[in-house]
Amino acid sequence: MDRPMRLGIAGLGTVGASLARLIASNKDAYALRAGRPIELVAVTARDRSKDRGVDLSGVQWFDDPVALASHAEIDLFVELVGGAEGAAFDSVKAALNRGLPVVTANKALLAHHGVQLAKLAQRKGTTIFFEAAAAGGIPIIKTMREGLRGNKVSRVYGILNGTCNYMLTRMEREGIAFDDCLKDAQRLGYAEADPTFDIGGFDAAHKLALLTSLAFGCEIDLDSIFIEGIAAVTTEDIEAAADLGYRIKLLAVAQRTESGIEQRVHPTMIPAYSALAQVDGVTNAVAVDTDLLGSILLVGPGAGGSATASAVLSDVLDAARGVSMPAFGLEPASLAPYKRARMRAHEGGYYIRLSVLDRVGAFASIARRMAENEISLESIVQRKRDGAGERDAAPVILITHETTEAAVRKALDAVSKDGHLKSEPRMVRIEALD
């Protein structure tokens, strides 16, 4: 068996502590799987005295991640500090500059600086691994970088945020309104005190940015992602979707189109009978459409200390086996520039919910606006009036055939201006899964 691989871990939070415990308690098993012993020799953490359920007395403590990455006698640097800048960025650069392979779970770091770090790794003849940075315990990075390498990807999409999926699942099952559901999720620890990063769709967007690069061999472009969170989703929409044979999920989608690559995160209606629609609670899922395979779907835990540790361990053991791979599948110089497809050019079906005032000609006027924008309708449902406040208005649901985002926005603007609506129109994009 080869000489041990000496590990330095920066950050002993939930994931780091879990990793340290696993390495200590599975010494023999991991040595067999790695082909050599894995030894934790150096760490950093804010609090040295905290009980992390593992004996760290023989391990060297460093004051900060950069010092560890720069000076520790290690063969692999594991960055679990978090954040796109500061200690995380600086320590990863320091480790790569020494030619050390790096394992990180840091989606923000990679979404902002991934290509730059991949270039640095290549110049230094080493590798940066990041299985844990997207979809937690689902091995989607390895699958896309290695397993689907013979394929040409046309679309990658999935449920990448557990908080949103948990909330949408409960809103659907229990008919709870968004605000109440959020309070409950916060109480139970499924949502942060400031939930914006999750429910606003930003977390999913960071993960999508990485998958886009792997899928299409292009540079990362987080800023080009169209993002719409779940805060405006109502139980009325969820119920209406169910009546029509759909469920609403926050999907993150990257798709090759004629004008470029679309990247978008938004509440999405998908067929209720699809496997993806059965993905409930905090579970994540990623689907990839390719030329050779048609579609594959991976479902699993998206977060949590042990699921994330599982992903980090897969990278650690790859590094121990000497696996060396460009971070995004291609040498960074070969990544194509990201060519953005505008959201207004997006093509798809749309769900539209209108609260239509009880007036002669209102519906004819709405139908005309749709026709003017060349939107043809697959179904029209007048729903029962759902509240006391809606006595003078009737909810009308339209499902469009494939049309464009621009046409829908224009039509809805015109309908709003015509003055037949009691409240702002609601719109949810429909994703075709086959």
Added chain:
Amino acid sequence: MDRPMRLGIAGLGTVGASLARLIASNKDAYALRAGRPIELVAVTARDRSKDRGVDLSGVQWFDDPVALASHAEIDLFVELVGGAEGAAFDSVKAALNRGLPVVTANKALLAHHGVQLAKLAQRKGTTIFFEAAAAGGIPIIKTMREGLRGNKVSRVYGILNGTCNYMLTRMEREGIAFDDCLKDAQRLGYAEADPTFDIGGFDAAHKLALLTSLAFGCEIDLDSIFIEGIAAVTTEDIEAAADLGYRIKLLAVAQRTESGIEQRVHPTMIPAYSALAQVDGVTNAVAVDTDLLGSILLVGPGAGGSATASAVLSDVLDAARGVSMPAFGLEPASLAPYKRARMRAHEGGYYIRLSVLDRVGAFASIARRMAENEISLESIVQRKRDGAGERDAAPVILITHETTEAAVRKALDAVSKDGHLKSEPRMVRIEALD
């Protein structure tokens, strides 16, 4: 960029020809992904003159796979001949003996000789890759060997045979009887003229044997697998399952139990709302339960030339990147002997369908036999009488709580001997998915 990787392909059937075409038409893309050009330099095939949609004029032809594997100037040998013995076995051994890495799609070869070949590969300092040997285009081998390497697996299970799943899906959707469905599947090319290997469960068992070794770090033991095919599944069972909230799938399951590792392939009832139950037609799916992850599920195409080629390509490009990995995750000497758990010790719920003669006391007698074997019942449904031939008997469905295979077999033997049944009792195992 490194020097080219020279490829020899033995066997230019559907998969081999598809692979040759892909390598020719994606030259630049694959060179970027592999970090070096991939060149097809040698082939074998029975018919040299057949048009395979690719120019093979610059390629060296060999008379047989062993000659190619022994003498061609190649860096990688791809075995697509098929069969557990003969040319496939001999050529793979010849290539490994030269120290060449081998890529194969041959489940029979590996299920019978996998450990022996892994040992030979290790002795010669090379690797045998077999992503295409189980679940076709789903990257389950890589996922288990590398992606889940930090985990302890408790169960791996899935839908591994497309023919069976296609037939069960059609029987369910269209209410067609097994024999008619089989004829139709044969006519449409979804089932072979001799369908035994598929519908008898043997194909799924071969694939399961490989997954068991990867999951539990043990030697392969194809002969210990309990196998029951789908030929006895009736539309009555499928309908009764649906009424009770289940669907019937041919599952292959390997599971760690107290007495050893269970390996079994049989028709199985799973909850209708589960993601696995949505896997229809020729699609395959594999789920893995582990300590760190809970569960992950992979769904995708299980067969077909291009899906299989996708898996072969993933191995080819890994080999080109210099990835070197023990075939079954551990050095073959470290694989534990397979410790078989007997099927009679299997624990789970059971669906039992009895055609009970219209006699006083019949039901009481059945209930007593269940109680004698300590089988408690979760539900009892007396179904409507389903045919003219059944006028003197009533179909009774029992769903048991968790019990053992031995208890159920004993109880059903006793019930049969009591003479209250019009026909043989039917039994379908229920798999708990959470």
